[in-house]
Amino acid sequence: MQKSFALIGAAGYIAPRHMIAIRETGHNLVAALDPNDSVGVIDSHFPQADFFTEFERFDRHVDKLRRRGAPVDYVSICSPNYLHDAHCRFGLRAGADVICEKPLVLNPWNIDALQEIEAETGNRIFNILQLRLHPSVRALREKVNSAPVDKVFDVDLTYLTSRGNWYGVSWKGDVHKSGGIATNIGVHFYDMLCWVFGELKSSSVHIHRDDVAAGYLEFERGRVRWFLSINDSYLPEHAVAAGKRTYRSIMIGDEELEFSDGFTDLHTASYEAILAGNGFGLDEARDCIDTVYRIRQETPVGLKGEYHPFCDRVEED
Structure with a gap:
């Protein structure tokens, strides 16, 4: 069954590898976020994906998809390191599993807090440790x-x-x-x-x-x-x-x-x-x-x- 993905940090260096991975595993990128709009690389992989430069509009869009019965299954995170923790929390609370680039977080105690939110939501966070x-x-x-x-x-x-x-x-x-x-x-x-x-x-x-x-x-x-x-x-x-x-x-x-x-x-x-x-x-x-x-x-x-x-x-x- 095809899964729906959202991606945070679409303009980053590592984002194309995630887009390729989503495509090569047969799934679909439905939404992407980055404050930088230099994201033409999306056209090579998922030209129909909705793109946002503001987190608030991206958040609203992901929530609307969930309410319409077409929720995002995974949130892939390629944002700057210090934002990984917050974006992991967003993904879990949006009802999705999370795939996060390394480093997962900057501080060990952040992992403890994320484990609590995993338990609350029933969703999982996975780190890219390739x-x-x-x-x-x-x-x-x-x-x-x-x-x-x-x-x-x-x-x-x-x-x-x-x-x-x-x-x-x-x-x-x-x-x-x-x-x-x-x-x-x-x-x-x-x-x-x-x-x-x-x-x-x-x-x-x-x-x-x-x-x-x-x-x-x-x-x-x-x-x-x-x-x-x-x-x-x-x-x-x-x-x-x-x-x-x-x-x-x-x-x-x-x-x-x-x-x-x-x-x-x-x-x-x-x-x-x-x-x-x-x-x-x-x-x-x-x-x-x-x-x-x-x-x-x-x-x-x-x-x-x-x-x-x-x-x-x-x-x-």
Whole structure:
């Protein structure tokens, strides 16, 4: 049976992946919202969808559909990070299930409140945690689970995705709206680490600036040095020579996890799982939200202890 979707944040970077996922799973986008009206991408997927730039009119429209007996089944949320909590609440109270981009929320206690509203409404919230669906990541989890129980893996996580000056001017550059760089570009990696290596035991942060962050995480089954940045000056030489502006690497001991293919094509798989009743709910999102919140609260200690080798590329203040 075809489901009806509404989408909040239609002009955002990630919204087209949700539109594609809705279309490829055979369902229909009936309404979309964004204060920015640069949403011509809708024409490539659902030209008949009603579009709104004001939340109040969007809210009224969704309510009218419900009263007419044609309610929205799912609300997909692609809005700025700090609005996810409020938009999840709207979706539940509108009588719909919710599919929310990561990070689900910025603070761990927001999850507790959302669970209360789930119980009140009987509807569910699902978080897009697509790296759990990547074949290489699933194979790594199986490898860790199959290893001797006292085996602890040494991991280097490196992720650089270059951004221009616009980034700092946008909501993404405001830590109160995005959660900062570790939350905004790194939360799905932290989810992957929690999912693969188990309970987080300790954390330290070596560098935390607007454009770069690095630290050390010790999990039950993994010791992880991590480095994240949006600054292209930290790209490795071979990436620059190849004309690349993005570089990601996960080294487990001397072996590199190969996940370059399919990294950006997992939203449809996420929707398929959610529609089949197998999505990742609030409890599954909790560990990564706890982790990024913890990172955000820590005072950087500088280049001490187990720090990522890319930290040497960053000049001291």
